[in-house]
Every structure is written in C-alpha cells, then in structure tokens.
Amino acid sequence: MAVPAGPASSNPSQPVKAAPWRDPNAKPYVQIERVTKSFGDFKAVDDISLKIYKGEIFCLLGASGCGKTTLLRMLGGFETPSSGKIYIDGEDMTDVPPYERPVNMMFQSYALFPHMTVEQNVAFGLKQDRVPKAQIQERVATMLDLVKLTDFAKRKPHQLSGGQRQRVALARSLVKRPKLLLLDEPLGALDKKLREHTQFELISIQDKLGVTFVVVTHDQEEAMTLASRIGVMNQGEIVQAGTPSEIYEFPSSKFVADFVGSVNIFEGKLIEDEPEYVRIGSEELGGTIYVSHGISAAPEATVWAAVRPEKVFMSTAPPEGSDNVVRGAVQDIAYLGDLSIYLVKLPTGKIVRVTQPNTSRHAEAITWEQQVYLSWDATSPVVVTR
Amino acid sequence: MRRTPWSQRFGLSGRGLVVLLPYLWLMLFFVVPFVIVLKISFADIDLAIPPYTSLFQWDEKNVLSIKLNLNNYVFLFTNELYFKALINSLKVALVSTLLCLLIGYPMAYGIARAKPATRNLLLLLVILPFWTSLLLRVYAWIGLLKANGVINNILMALGLIHEPLAMLYTPFAMYVGIVYSYLPFLILPLYANLEKMDWQLLEAAEDLGCRPWQAFYKITLPLSRNGILAGSMLVFIPAVGEFVIPALLGGPNALMIGRILWDEFFSNRAWPVASAVAILLLLLLVPFMMWYQGIQARESAGAR
Amino acid sequence: MNQRRSVFIISCVAFGFAFLYIPILSMIVFSFNASKLVTVWDAANSPTLKWYRSLLSNEEILDAAWISLKVAVINASGSVILGTLAGFGLSRFTNFRGRFVLNAMATAPLVMPEVITGLSLLLLFVALEQLIGWPAGRGITTMTLSHMTFSMAYVTVVVQSRLATFDTALEEAAMDLGAKPLKVFFVITLPIIFPAILSGWLLAFTLSWDDLVISSFTSGPGSSTLPMVVFSKVRLGVSPEINVLATLTISVVTLIIVAVSFWMARSNRIERAT
Numbered sequence: 020m021a022v023p024a025g026p027a028s029s030n031p032s033q034p035v036k037a038a039p040w041r042d043p044n045a046k047p048y049v050q051i052e053r054v055t056k057s058f059g060d061f062k063a064v065d066d067i068s069l070k071i072y073k074g075e076i077f078c079l080l081g082a083s084g085c086g087k088t089t090l091l092r093m094l095g096g097f098e099t100p101s102s103g104k105i106y107i108d109g110e111d112m113t114d115v116p117p118y119e120r121p122v123n124m125m126f127q128s129y130a131l132f133p134h135m136t137v138e139q140n141v142a143f144g145l146k147q148d149r150v151p152k153a154q155i156q157e158r159v160a161t162m163l164d165l166v167k168l169t170d171f172a173k174r175k176p177h178q179l180s181g182g183q184r185q186r187v188a189l190a191r192s193l194v195k196r197p198k199l200l201l202l203d204e205p206l207g208a209l210d211k212k213l214r215e216h217t218q219f220e221l222i223s224i225q226d227k228l229g230v231t232f233v234v235v236t237h238d239q240e241e242a243m244t245l246a247s248r249i250g251v252m253n254q255g256e257i258v259q260a261g262t263p264s265e266i267y268e269f270p271s272s273k274f275v276a277d278f279v280g281s282v283n284i285f286e287g288k289l290i291e292d293e294p295e296y297v298r299i300g301s302e303e304l305g306g307t308i309y310v311s312h313g314i315s316a317a318p319e320a321t322v323w324a325a326v327r328p329e330k331v332f333m334s335t336a337p338p339e340g341s342d343n344v345v346r347g348a349v350q351d352i353a354y355l356g357d358l359s360i361y362l363v364k365l366p367t368g369k370i371v372r373v374t375q376p377n378t379s380r381h382a383e384a385i386t387w388e389q390q391v392y393l394s395w396d397a398t399s400p401v402v403v404t405r
Numbered sequence: 406m407r408r409t410p411w412s413q414r415f416g417l418s419g420r421g422l423v424v425l426l427p428y429l430w431l432m433l434f435f436v437v438p439f440v441i442v443l444k445i446s447f448a449d450i451d452l453a454i455p456p457y458t459s460l461f462q463w464d465e466k467n468v469l470s471i472k473l474n475l476n477n478y479v480f481l482f483t484n485e486l487y488f489k490a491l492i493n494s495l496k497v498a499l500v501s502t503l504l505c506l507l508i509g510y511p512m513a514y515g516i517a518r519a520k521p522a523t524r525n526l527l528l529l530l531v532i533l534p535f536w537t538s539l540l541l542r543v544y545a546w547i548g549l550l551k552a553n554g555v556i557n558n559i560l561m562a563l564g565l566i567h568e569p570l571a572m573l574y575t576p577f578a579m580y581v582g583i584v585y586s587y588l589p590f591l592i593l594p595l596y597a598n599l600e601k602m603d604w605q606l607l608e609a610a611e612d613l614g615c616r617p618w619q620a621f622y623k624i625t626l627p628l629s630r631n632g633i634l635a636g637s638m639l640v641f642i643p644a645v646g647e648f649v650i651p652a653l654l655g656g657p658n659a660l661m662i663g664r665i666l667w668d669e670f671f672s673n674r675a676w677p678v679a680s681a682v683a684i685l686l687l688l689l690l691v692p693f694m695m696w697y698q699g700i701q702a703r704e705s706a707g708a709r
Numbered sequence: 710m711n712q713r714r715s716v717f718i719i720s721c722v723a724f725g726f727a728f729l730y731i732p733i734l735s736m737i738v739f740s741f742n743a744s745k746l747v748t749v750w751d752a753a754n755s756p757t758l759k760w761y762r763s764l765l766s767n768e769e770i771l772d773a774a775w776i777s778l779k780v781a782v783i784n785a786s787g788s789v790i791l792g793t794l795a796g797f798g799l800s801r802f803t804n805f806r807g808r809f810v811l812n813a814m815a816t817a818p819l820v821m822p823e824v825i826t827g828l829s830l831l832l833l834f835v836a837l838e839q840l841i842g843w844p845a846g847r848g849i850t851t852m853t854l855s856h857m858t859f860s861m862a863y864v865t866v867v868v869q870s871r872l873a874t875f876d877t878a879l880e881e882a883a884m885d886l887g888a889k890p891l892k893v894f895f896v897i898t899l900p901i902i903f904p905a906i907l908s909g910w911l912l913a914f915t916l917s918w919d920d921l922v923i924s925s926f927t928s929g930p931g932s933s934t935l936p937m938v939v940f941s942k943v944r945l946g947v948s949p950e951i952n953v954l955a956t957l958t959i960s961v962v963t964l965i966i967v968a969v970s971f972w973m974a975r976s977n978r979i980e981r982a983t
Contacts, residue, residue: 058407089407097881098409117884130882133979134900147887177979195886410801411881411890424798424811427791427861431814434858438829441836455835508728511721518718527722529970534729536962538919540936541955544943545732548739551947554748555735588729617715639820646822648922653943663824670828670926680832683825694820698813705873 038262039072040248046109048073048231049094049199054103056089063089065255066103076225076232078242080279081252087235088203090252094233095124095201108198118147123197127204129188131176137163137187138172144195162190165224182213189221193228202234206241218244239279243267251275267327272405276325283331283371285324289316297402299324305367309342311397316404323403328374330399333361333391341394347371349389361385363393439687446680447473457676477681487682490660491689497576497661498644501583502591502637508584509591509636514625516592517599528596535589543582543653550578550654574656582650587643591636598632598704599625631704638697642690662686733959740952747947760949764957767950770938777918777935780849784856785914791857792864792909797894799865800872818862827926830855834927847929855927856920860913867912871905904973911969915962 039045047070056064064086071077079087092098093105096117105113112120123144132140138159145155163169166186176184185205192200205221206214222245225232236242242249243263250260251274259271270276273284285308287301292313299308299322308324316322338344350370351362354377361373371393385391448457462470481487516527534542549555550572557569572578602625610620648663655661662682670679739747740761743754764770795815799808818826834844834851844851879901883893899906921936928934942948 058409061407063407092408095885097411097885117881118887118889122885124882124885126878126882128876128878130876130878132879132883132897143883143888144886147892175979191886410803410877411884421805423794424802424805424807427795427798427815427865428807428811430791430861431811431858434830434833434854435814435818438833441832442825442829445832455839508721508725511718512725515718515722525970525974527726529966530726531729533963533966534733536915536966537733537959538936538939538955540919540921540939540943541736541951541958542732544939544947544951545736545955547943548748548947548952549732549735551748553746555739558748558750585728585732588725642820643822646824648822648824649940663822666824666828667922676832679828683828686822687825690820690822694817697820698816701816 039075040070045072047071047106048075048108049233050104050106051090051094052104052106054090054093054100054105056086056093056098057101062255064093064100067255067257069250069257069260071231071233073231074229075247076222076234076245078234078236078246078249079252080236080239080242080249082237082278085252086255087252091124091201091203091233091235094199095122096120121198122201123192123195123199124201125188125192125203125205127207129176129184131184131187131191133176136173136175137168137179140176140187141191141194144191148195158194162194165193165227166190181208182217185209185217189224193224193230196228197230200230200232202232204236205234206236206238214241221245243279249279251278253278268401270325270401270403272403273323273325276323276401276403281328281372281374283326283328285326285369286321287324288319288321292316292318296397299402303367303369304345305365305369306345308400309397310400310402314402314404316402320404324400325403326395326400328360328372330395331371331373332394333363333373333375333385334394335385335389335391337392338394342397343400344392344394345371346390346392349385349387349391352385352387363391442680442683445677446477446684447475448677448680449474449476450675450677455676456674474677477677478685480678481681481685486660487662487665490662490665491685493660494645494647494662495689497579497583498641498647501580501587501644502641504580504584505588505591505640506633506637509588509595510633512588513592513595513599513632513636516596517602518604531589531592531596539586540649543586543650546578546582546585546654547573550581573654574658576655576659578654578656579651579659579661582654583644583647586650587640590639594635594639595629595632598629598635602628631700634700635697635704638693638700642693642697645690646686733955736952736955737959740949740956742949742952745949747949747952760953764950764953770935770950770954773933773935773938776849776932780853780856780924780934781914781917783853784860784917785910787853787857788860788864788913789906789910791861792913793868793906795861795865796868796872800869815862815865818859819866821859823859823920823922826859827855827923830858830923831926847927848932851927851929852924852932852934855923856913856917859923860916863912863916864906864909867905867909868902871902875902904976908969908973911965 049069049071051067051069051071054064054067055062067090079090081087089098093100094107096112096115096119100113103113104111107120107122112122117124132143135143141159141162142155145158150158159172160169163172166189168183168186168190171179171183171187176187179187185208189205206217209217218241221232232245234242234245236245246263248260248262249266250257251266252258253274259266259275261269266275266279270279270282276282276284285299285301285304287299287304287308289297290300290307291298294313296312297310297314299310301308301324310324314322332338332341345365347363347365349361350364353360356377358374358376361375363371363373365371373393444460445457448460450456451458458472458474460471460473462472464470512531516524516531519527547554551557552569552571552573554573556572557566560566561569606624606628607620610624611617615623646663646666647661648667651659651661651664652667655664663686666679666682666686669675669682739750741756741758742748742750743757743759744751795811798805799812799815802808830851831847834847838844838846875898879897880893883897884890888896919936920934921940924934924937925940928937939951939954943951
C-alpha cells in the first residue's frame with residue numbers, strides 16, 4: 020500500500036511533504052479534544068477528537084444536520100463547546116470570543132458589508148487591529164491583486180456578481196493572515212463551471228499563502244477536489260478521517276462507502292476466512308465473493324462487500340480467469356457523455372451499478388435487456404463489518 | 406441548524422443596560438400612572454387643587470387609615486347613562502370593525518395580488534392619509550356631511566333630494582368617521598399577512614376542481630386569520646375609547662365612553678369619577694389587548 | 710387567479726381609495742373657495758388665496774405650530790433612542806428577566822385608547838409635583854414626556870421588524886474580523902438599519918405633531934399645540950383657514966413620504982442584492 024501524498028504542492032521543485040498525520044511526532048496545529056456541543060437535549064456534536072496539521076486543507080463532509088457547521092462555528096468562536104477543549108497552535112482557545120482569535124471565517128452567504136466598498140470590506144479586519152494606514156493600503160492592494168479584483172476596489176457589493184463577491188469574501192478573510200481559515204460551503208452558491216475553476220484557484224491560493232484551511236461541505240466532489248484530508252461526519256460524530264483516496268478506496272463502514280461516490284454493497288457471511296483471502300457467501304449476489312486480502316471479523320459474522328461501479332467489468336462473453344463472475348440483464352442505461360452508467364439486474368433481483376468510460380466512439384453498444392457478464396478483480400472489494 | 410445568537414453569548418456586557426433605560430422609562434411613565442389612576446378612583450371629589458381627597462391619613466397616634474371610597478364605582482354602576490355609554494361604545498366599535506373589514510379586506514387583498522410596482526404605489530396611497538392629521542381628516546367629513554355641505558349640495562343640485570339630509574351629528578356620521586380614520590390600521594397588518602401567502606396554493610386548489618370563491622373561503626380566509634384578527638384589534642380596542650370622532654361628528658347625543666371620560670374630567674372637574682371610568686374601561690379592554698399580544702406572538706413565531 | 714384580476718376586487722380597491730381620498734381632495738379644493746361658508750362654492754370670487762394669507766398671519770395658529778414643532782422634534786429624537794434600545798433588546802435578547810413585561814409595556818400604547826393614557830399621565834405629573842415639586846405645572850416638558858411614552862412604542866415596532874430581516878451573519882463576520890460587540894453595533898448594524906430608524910423618527914414626529922387627546926390632558930396654560938387650537942376652532946363648525954392648514958399639511962407630508970419611500974426602496978434593493 021503506497022503512502023498517500025500529503026498536502027498538494029503546486030511547485031514541482033518542492034518535494035511533496037510527507038503526510039504529517041502519519042508521523043507520531045508531528046505536532047498538530049489544531050487539536051480538537053473530546054468536544055461535545057449540546058443544544059438542550061440535542062447533541063449536535065458528540066465527543067469529537069481531531070488533529071489538523073499546519074498547511075492542510077481539511078474538509079468536514081456530511082449531510083445537513085450532521086454537525087459539521089456547528090463544529091466549524093466552535094473553531095471560529097461562535098459557539099462554546101459544552102465540554103472538551105480546542106487548541107490552536109498550542110493555545111487553549113475553547114472560550115476565546117471570535118474577535119480575539121487568530122482565526123477568520125468565510126461565510127456561506129459571504130456576509131459582505133453592504134454599506135462599504137470592496138476596499139473597505141477587505142480593510143475592515145486590519146482597521147480593527149489598528150494597523151497603520153499605509154500598511155493597510157498595501158496589504159489590501161496585494162490581496163485584491165491575488166484574487167484579481169483590483170479594478171473593482173471602489174465598487175459596492177451589490178454591484179458585483181456572485182463569483183466576484185465570493186472573491187471579496189475570500190480576500191477579506193485572508194488579509195489578516197490568520198492561523199486558521201474556516202470556509203462554510205464556499206462553493207455552494209456558484210454554478211458548475213465556476214465551481215470547478217474556483218476549486219483549483221482556492222488550492223492555488225492556499226498553497227501560496229500556506230494558510231491552514233478547514234472547509235465544511237456537503238458536496239463530496241468538492242471535498243475530494245479540495246481536501247488533503249476529509250473527515251466524514253454523521254450525526255455529530257466523525258465516522259472516518261483520511262485522504263480522499265483512503266476514504267474512497269478504503270471506507271471503514273457501509274455509511275462511508277455509500278456516502279462518498281456510488282457503490283455496490285453485497286451482504287453476506289464469511290465462508291472461508293484465511294489470512295491471505297476470504298470468501299463471502301452472499302445471497303444477494305447469488306454466489307460467492309473472493310477477496311484477496313484478509314480481514315478481521317468474528318466467525319459467522321455478517322459482513323458487507325463493497326465494490327465500486329468503475330471496478331466492475333461488463334462483457335457480453337464470459338470473462339476468462341476471474342474469481343468473481345455473475346450474470347445479469349441490463350435494466351437501465353444512463354449516457355453521460357464521458358461515461359455510461361448501467362444498472363444490471365441479477366437473477367436474485369439485486370441491481371448492480373456499473374460505470375464504463377465511453378472509450379470508443381463506435382463501441383458495440385450494450386443495450387437494454389442484454390445478457391451480460393459482470394466480473395471484478397479480487398482486490399477490488401472492500402469488506403466492512405459495520 | 407441550531408445556533409446560539411451572538412448577542413446571547415457576548416451579552417453586550419451592557420445587555421442589561423440596553424433594555425434598562427426603556428424598561429425604567431415605561432415603568433415610570435406607563436405603569437405607575439395606572440396605579441395612580443387606580444388610587445384616585447377611590448378618592449373623593451374635593452374643592453381643592455388637585456380636586457381630590459387623599460386616601461391616606463395619619464392621625465396623632467401614628468395610625469394609618471386608608472379610606473377607599475367606592476362611591477365612584479357605585480355611581481357608575483347604578484347610573485344608567487354610563488352603562489348605556491359603555492354598551493354603545495362596544496357596539497359602535499364592533500360595527501366599525503366589521504365595516505372596516507368589509508371595505509379593507511378586498512383592498513388589502515387587491516394590493517397583495519398586484520404587481521410589485523403597482524403594489525408599492527398602492528401601499529403609499531394607503532399610508533399617506535395615515536400620516537396626515539386625523540383631526541383634519543375628520544374635519545373634512547364635517548364639511549362633507551353637514552346640512553349645507555358638499556354631499557347635500559351635490560345631491561340637491563342633481564335634484565335627487567329636495568331637503569338636505571341630516572347626516573352630521575348622527576350615529577351614521579360617527580361610523581363614517583371611525584371607519585375612515587381606522588381603515589389604514591386594518592389594511593396594513595392584513596396586507597402584511599396576505600403578502601406572505603403562497604398564491605400557488607390557490608392555483609393548486611383550482612387545479613383540483615375548486616371554484617375561485619370556494620378557494621378563497623377554504624384557503625385564503627383561514628390562512629389570513631391572524632391578519633384579520635390583528636387588524637381588527639387595532640381598530641376595535643382604540644375605537645371603544647375614541648373621543649375625537651364622537652365629539653366632532655357624533656353630536657351631543659353620541660354616548661361614547663371616551664367622551665364621558667373627557668367630559669367628567671374637563672367639564673365636571675370630577676377627577677375621581679373620570680379615573681373610575683378609566684379603570685373600568687381598562688379592565689374591559691385588557692383581555693382584548695392580551696388577545697392581540699397573543700396573535701402577534703403567534704404570527705411572528707409562524708414566520709420563523 | 711394569476712393574471713385574472715377579478716373585476717370585483719379592482720372595483721373594491723377603487724372604491725376604497727376613493728373613499729379615502731375624496732374628503733382630502735374636497736378639503737383642498739375648498740381651501741381656494743372665497744366663501745366663508747367653506748362648502749358653498751362662491752363662483753364669483755373663487756379660486757382665491759385670501760385664506761392662505763389669512764392663515765399665515767394668524768398669530769394664534771403660528772404660535773401653536775411653533776410649540777407643536779418643538780415638542781415633535783424633541784419627542785421624535787428621544788423616542789428614537791428609547792425605541793431603538795427597546796427594539797434591539799426585544800429582538801436580539803431572547804431571554805432576560807422582565808422580557809415579557811417590557812414587551813407588553815412597549816406594545817400596549819399601540820392599542821390603548823388615548824383618553825386613558827392621557828388621564829393617567831396627567832395624574833402622574835400632578836402626583837409627582839406634590840411629591841417632589843417637579844414638574845412645576847404642566848407645559849411643554851410634560852407634553853414631551855407624554856408623547857415620548859407612546860411614540861416609542863411605534864419606533865420599537867419599526868426597529869423590531871427591521872431587525873427581524875437583518876442578516877446576523879454580517880455582525881458575526883465583523884466580530885470574526887476583530888470588532889467587539891459594541892463596535893459592531895455602531896459600525897455595522899446601525900448604519901444598515903438607519904432607514905428604519907429614520908422612518909421611526911418621522912413616525913414619532915407625525916404622531917406628536919397630530920396628537921390632540923394626550924396633549925390636551927398634559928398641557929398647561931400657554932402651551933397649546935396646533936391640534937388643540939384646530940380642535941377648538943372646529944368644534945364650532947367649518948372654517949376656511951382650517952382647509953388651508955389641511956392643504957398645506959397634506960402637501961408637505963406627501964412630499965416627505967414620497968422622498969423617503971424612494972430612498973428606502975433604493976437601499977432595500979441594494980441590501981437584497983448583496
């Protein structure tokens with residue numbers, strides 16, 4: 020298993036930094052220690068512990084109501100944890116109000132001050148710190164240049180487009196060179212093309228300034244693109260934290276497997292359990308699944324094998340030498356241009372999702388009702404026990 | 406998503422101070438006066454300045470005796486005139502409220518359904534009379550309703566009548582005056598309520614077979630209930646104690662409790678009696694005021 | 710019922726507005742009528758400005774107007790401070806001792822009949838005078854204090870409703886950037902809700918300017934306000950000078966309202982676009 024890369028580096032001459040979260044001696048920049056937040060009887064955040072390292076882009080990913088925004092607000096100082104502690108750069112910041120924290124936030128609605136110009140908005144934070152006027156001007160100008168809004172300095176927010184306002188919000192929150200930048204659904208309000216473009220811009224800016232980002236989002240594509248690490252949240256807890264590829268290829272539970280990307284999950288029982296392989300008997304599948312690595316599970320335990328749609332091979336002729344083969348009929352096809360999604364119905368009734376890139380413009384198209392063979396590599400399934 | 410409002414967390418260490426000033430002010434200038442009115446209502450009329458006796462008396466042995474003179478209340482309850490005035494005031498207020506609803510509901514509805522640009526203009530036109538002096542607008546009706554006033558002159562000129570209609574100094578004039586003055590007070594909260602309505606509900610109803618009138622009756626009306634009640638309270642409660650309109654348009658025979666209070670105070674210099682009238686009027690209206698508060702609370706809770 | 714404007718509704722609206730405006734228009738028209746009888750049109754000598762000249766040289770009315778102006782300005786300014794504090798407190802602080810009481814006290818004057826408020830305030834001043842010697846007699850001071858008490862209720866409502874639609878994220882953003890709560894209020898909140906505060910000021914001004922009942926109870930010798938003078942004239946019947954006063958009042962009010970509406974619409978558009 021290759022060690023996943025650390026935070027992305029856009030500068031090829033700089034060596035890729037080793038993942039600090041794998042280094043037991045690395046000091047975390049942000050340490051969240053057993054933090055709980057209750058509103059009355061309701062626990063929005065339930066006993067979360069997390070270490071975030073300097074220079075990371077850490078994404079909190081989850082559905083609405085999972086507690087990710089509450090956790091973010093606690094990092095920003097807008098909520099006080101009911102119990103637990105938060106350390107930023109070694110200092111206990113649990114009870115520190117937002118105006119005394121070296122943390123800045125980019126709000127979902129941008130929250131630009133409508134009665135001030137772009138310049139004044141960006142300069143606001145510096146004015147509060149009583150930075151000398153000349154310095155303010157210089158730093159504001161540099162920041163506006165970074166977000167490419169120099170020509171709009173004297174405009175008011177209502178005279179800007181959505182994308183421009185977002186950049187003002189970003190500039191305003193970065194101009195104070197905070198230790199930590201919190202972003203609340205930063206790309207939610209943008210349309211698809213702008214979103215993609217902005218994702219890469221954000222990474223570039225972050226890399227240039229070296230600020231640590233914590234991003235909250237419900238959009239997994241956003242998380243996968245931006246993050247050096249993702250923390251998947253559900254009902255106030257972090258169910259798995261890891262790099263995007265770890266989360267995707269090695270989900271630790273059904274929930275994570277299903278939440279990030281699409282997946283086929285087959286429920287079954289262990290038939291053979293050896294150190295180098297396991298065989299799972301699945302009624303859903305109508306056969307057995309051969310997995311070429313060992314797992315730890317109790318004998319006779321119910322397990323789930325998760326196979327990603329892109330790892331399922333579909334063919335009209337029976338495949339040679341595969342340990343995992345099953346027959347089915349194509350029920351539905353969705354043509355998306357770059358790839359196609361096939362829903363294949365097995366004799367047991369289970370529907371398997373298969374994606375195939377449309378590599379050839381004149382491929383012999385597989386069509387509805389067609390009988391096909393599905394197979395996958397023995398290394399492809401991920402077995403989860405919960 | 407649940408969040409703690411920042412004002413609660415960092416309780417502007419002056420949080421208490423912020424509300425303290427208005428709180429003290431209102432205590433002193435709004436609540437305390439009512440206590441004093443209560444006290445005076447138990448006093449006796451005296452030829453003195455101020456024209457009432459004191460309730461508390463210390464005698465030589467440091468004994469405090471409190472005299473509560475209930476005569477004022479007895480007087481009010483046994484005197485037919487006051488009872489009639491009270492009933493009449495309630496009747497007039499109720500009828501006026503209903504008339505306001507009759508005229509005002511369609512207006513509020515029409516404005517709420519209008520296009521945004523028209524809507525703003527119409528709202529402006531509704532608010533404009535509200536900002537011009539009530540006194541002057543009621544005065545306008547004197548000119549319109551009197552014997553040789555505008556309406557009579559026009560009707561006579563058109564040959565529709567031969568003798569001027571007696572409109573001024575009648576209950577009719579009073580109703581016209583009250584409805585005229587309070588109409589904006591009904592339209593505005595009702596409009597505010599109707600404006601928030603989802604008109605697609607009506608379209609859905611019609612799509613399912615409902616006729617326009619039925620849709621109105623079954624959907625619009627119930628949903629605008631809070632607006633109707635709020636507007637009605639804003640008309641009914643002050644109308645019960647209305648003074649200016651009965652004085653100018655109702656004539657000497659208009660028996661309204663507000664006028665009685667005024668006359669007792671200014672004409673008869675019977676402060677204790679006026680106070681007793683005020684207390685009774687207050688007791689009568691407090692349940693309605695609390696109802697109004699309840700409606701407002703429900704409306705804002707619903708909006709959240 | 711999307712585009713189908715019901716004929717019924719349109720005619721109701723038209724009738725309603727006619728009802729509202731015909732008296733006003735009639736007053737304006739007859740202010741130019743030469744006849745002293747006001748409503749009997751003297752075709753031979755009208756239209757004329759003679760009543761305008763007469764009004765503007767009427768000492769009694771001019772003095773009363775001046776007193777009304779003084780009271781109204783002080784009242785409006787004081788009410789705005791009290792009302793903004795109360796409105797802000799009630800809308801932001803959801804939980805403090807005495808909240809229910811403050812809310813009740815701050816909104817009761819909206820519906821209370823003026824005769825009750827007027828009487829109670831007068832009795833208060835009399836009792837205070839007996840107790841501590843102040844206020845010495847009734848006059849402009851007592852009137853202003855009384856007006857402030859009921860005007861602030863209106864300002865509170867205006868400010869509260871403005872704050873209800875205010876995006877608190879703006880305040881959180883300001884705090885996030887280093888501004889302390891008090892600073893946030895003065896630098897962010899206040900400037901943004903300013904149009905509402907201004908309309909509260911105008912509302913309080915108008916209420917005071919037009920007030921009759923409470924002024925009558927709480928005024929003293931030599932401090933008659935304009936409505937009081939008008940009322941005494943009008944009890945006796947119509948008077949052409951009152952028509953003139955009405956016309957002037959309506960014209961000024963219309964101009965101000967239209968101007969303020971334009972400004973408020975503009976700043977609403979700006980904020981909504983943000």
